[in-house]
Amino acid sequence: MSKYTEDDLREELKTKEYEYGFYTDIESETFPNGLNEEIVIAISKKKEEPEWMTAWRLEAFKVWKEMTEPDWANVNYKKPDFQAISYYSAPNNKPKYDSIDEVDPELLATFEKLGISLDEQKKLAGVAMDVVVDSVSVATTFKKTLGEKGIIFMSISEAIKEHPELVKKYLGTVVPQKDNFYAALNSAVFSDGSFCYIPKGVRCPMELSTYFRINQAGTGQFERTLVIADEGSYVSYLEGCTAPSRDENQLHAAVVELIALDDAEIKYSTVQNWFPGNAEGKGGVYNFVTKRGLCEKNAKISWTQVETGSAVTWKYPSCILKGDNSVGEFYSIAVTNNYQQADTGTKMIHLGKNTKSTIISKGISAGKSQNSYRGLVQINSRAENARNFSQCDSLLMGNECGAHTFPYIEAKNKSAMIEHEATTSKIGEDQIFYCNQRGIDTEKAIALIVNGFSKEVLNKLPMEFAVEAQKLLEISLEGSVG
Amino acid sequence: MLKINNLHASIGDKAILKGINLEVKPGEVHAIMGPNGSGKSTLASVIAGKEDYEVTEGSILLEEEDIEELAAEERAHKGVFLSFQYPVEIPGVSVTNFMKTAINSSRKAKGLEDMPAKDMLKMIREKSELLEIDRKFLSRSLNEGFSGGEKKRNEIFQMAMLEPKLAILDETDSGLDIDALRIVSNGVNKLKSKDNAVIVITHYQRLLDYIVPDFVHVLLNGKIVKSGTKELAHELEAKGYDWIKEEVGA
Numbered sequence: 001m002s003k004y005t006e007d008d009l010r011e012e013l014k015t016k017e018y019e020y021g022f023y024t025d026i027e028s029e030t031f032p033n034g035l036n037e038e039i040v041i042a043i044s045k046k047k048e049e050p051e052w053m054t055a056w057r058l059e060a061f062k063v064w065k066e067m068t069e070p071d072w073a074n075v076n077y078k079k080p081d082f083q084a085i086s087y088y089s090a091p092n093n094k095p096k097y098d099s100i101d102e103v104d105p106e107l108l109a110t111f112e113k114l115g116i117s118l119d120e121q122k123k124l125a126g127v128a129m130d131v132v133v134d135s136v137s138v139a140t141t142f143k144k145t146l147g148e149k150g151i152i153f154m155s156i157s158e159a160i161k162e163h164p165e166l167v168k169k170y171l172g173t174v175v176p177q178k179d180n181f182y183a184a185l186n187s188a189v190f191s192d193g194s195f196c197y198i199p200k201g202v203r204c205p206m207e208l209s210t211y212f213r214i215n216q217a218g219t220g221q222f223e224r225t226l227v228i229a230d231e232g233s234y235v236s237y238l239e240g241c242t243a244p245s246r247d248e249n250q251l252h253a254a255v256v257e258l259i260a261l262d263d264a265e266i267k268y269s270t271v272q273n274w275f276p277g278n279a280e281g282k283g284g285v286y287n288f289v290t291k292r293g294l295c296e297k298n299a300k301i302s303w304t305q306v307e308t309g310s311a312v313t314w315k316y317p318s319c320i321l322k323g324d325n326s327v328g329e330f331y332s333i334a335v336t337n338n339y340q341q342a343d344t345g346t347k348m349i350h351l352g353k354n355t356k357s358t359i360i361s362k363g364i365s366a367g368k369s370q371n372s373y374r375g376l377v378q379i380n381s382r383a384e385n386a387r388n389f390s391q392c393d394s395l396l397m398g399n400e401c402g403a404h405t406f407p408y409i410e411a412k413n414k415s416a417m418i419e420h421e422a423t424t425s426k427i428g429e430d431q432i433f434y435c436n437q438r439g440i441d442t443e444k445a446i447a448l449i450v451n452g453f454s455k456e457v458l459n460k461l462p463m464e465f466a467v468e469a470q471k472l473l474e475i476s477l478e479g480s481v482g
Numbered sequence: 483m484l485k486i487n488n489l490h491a492s493i494g495d496k497a498i499l500k501g502i503n504l505e506v507k508p509g510e511v512h513a514i515m516g517p518n519g520s521g522k523s524t525l526a527s528v529i530a531g532k533e534d535y536e537v538t539e540g541s542i543l544l545e546e547e548d549i550e551e552l553a554a555e556e557r558a559h560k561g562v563f564l565s566f567q568y569p570v571e572i573p574g575v576s577v578t579n580f581m582k583t584a585i586n587s588s589r590k591a592k593g594l595e596d597m598p599a600k601d602m603l604k605m606i607r608e609k610s611e612l613l614e615i616d617r618k619f620l621s622r623s624l625n626e627g628f629s630g631g632e633k634k635r636n637e638i639f640q641m642a643m644l645e646p647k648l649a650i651l652d653e654t655d656s657g658l659d660i661d662a663l664r665i666v667s668n669g670v671n672k673l674k675s676k677d678n679a680v681i682v683i684t685h686y687q688r689l690l691d692y693i694v695p696d697f698v699h700v701l702l703n704g705k706i707v708k709s710g711t712k713e714l715a716h717e718l719e720a721k722g723y724d725w726i727k728e729e730v731g732a
Binding site: 124428429430431433434435436437438439440441442444448449451452454455456 | 530531532533534554558559562563564566569570572573575576580583584585587588591611623624628640646713
């Protein structure tokens, strides 16, 4: 008899397996463990970088050496041994493919498992893919269409060689090398990532997508993304990832910088599904990410994220509203289950006049997990008529998980208007019974309730991503898969 | 249709139903009346399969099949519908989406494909007209911010959509003003057929002026102590329950 109680729910959640847990056997070239100046130089050399880039990395390394790992977040984990990590791993052969036939069949099989086969992607009109596998970009599609509009979308390693003036001008301007421990580390050793430039007045005709994966035992993943929307341009950027299942902890410390010049708009959407560790809390990815965007006059940046994975998440996509009338938005769904810990939120820094920000955060905690929202709304003294609206909702499943909200507000201008709303609710047995009585089984009922709770954020995602995100929410929270 | 034999049910250590016998045939309307705490809502929940209650004795047969071991959703698939006394809210899930999920769950259980969107829309249009429901209402979150009357009307709308064999209306009249009561009752009457059956649970005779029962049962302390026709309801309205208590020596 499938009676629903919280005990059953808990049991069910425990048995949830990581659906995308697999490992692809692609020959890799991996650096020895450890980090020092030689390794930093070797990475730069391996990537055939110009001298200024090597110098930039070394500068970051120097700063990082003097820094200590932050411990203010509401998470507990064994600090990684940074000397036990290999900082570079690349697939053995890395030609640029013009046709899908040239791609390693095993890699294609991997994509099939992920449900993102390039074959499919090619047909998926409107989506260009820059696929990052093991830190090196191996395939790019739709480049031509974008090229006609003057849009540059390529791996950051390529951009360093082909568009050094742009990279040099903007890299590290939003997230400086010394910004924080993980950002400094990333600046020193970043392996690859994506670069995107939208020229003045151009509206990018398709959603730009990048899929990240971690695929080499013990390899840290240090992605670097730089998106520049020139005056009056628009781009919607999608980032999604799944990672193979693995016992030892994997470190992921990415940096994403967005620059929206006057009247430009950037929509940045993420679906994050790194391996969360098993039901006992063993393994899983440490996700320490720095994401920040800068808005010039009348510009707008929207961050939308669906975070279901990682053992530990430390992530605060932020907006610096520098220009007058600029707008920052943050829409987030964070799901934690079993022993997952998430400390995530945003920072909205209001510098310009009439700047506006909106924060909608939905936290869903199950199992023995801990889910924290941490947000800062800062109104500078010169930011006349700044406005913020924040809403933080938590949904609890079972009695052993935790939801926490840490909203910080600093207002230095009297004209500021700041609103904050917060709710905490629990999926009730009466809600489940109501659904059951209408013929909806418990698993589907939970999915329905969770999707309803997350709706405001799901609605902000581009269509094809919303479907994937909904599926992920279900996988993350439902028991028996299949 | 429904046959309940010597049903005993308890919650924790507390016995609530103490030997219910009830037979409902297709096309019939039965009213179950009784004072507060007599076990009316428990009976409804036990038939629907709410697991807080443990059936300690007796059986529940739906079309000759013992449904006691079936989960609530399986009973729903077989055509049991409960109109809740206190319908729950599900924020962010529209009435339409909820109904779509419910209908397709039942279809799936019967090995059918999802209902085509076109048919679903047509059905929604028909049933909402039947119950005088504004279509805008259907895109609102399920029961969230609904008035008492809207919640009950929504329950009957769901009943109309799911076309159950056996509908149990638990205190559907509570919280309804006279206009809403009329609309809801009309809806139920229109949905009635020779093939389905309705059990109306109520405190008051008022509802039974609109939904006229074939049989009235009085539930007292977990047992049906008196059964009769609709005149019994009038008698109860006039004289209260005390005389029955005396009559049965409770």
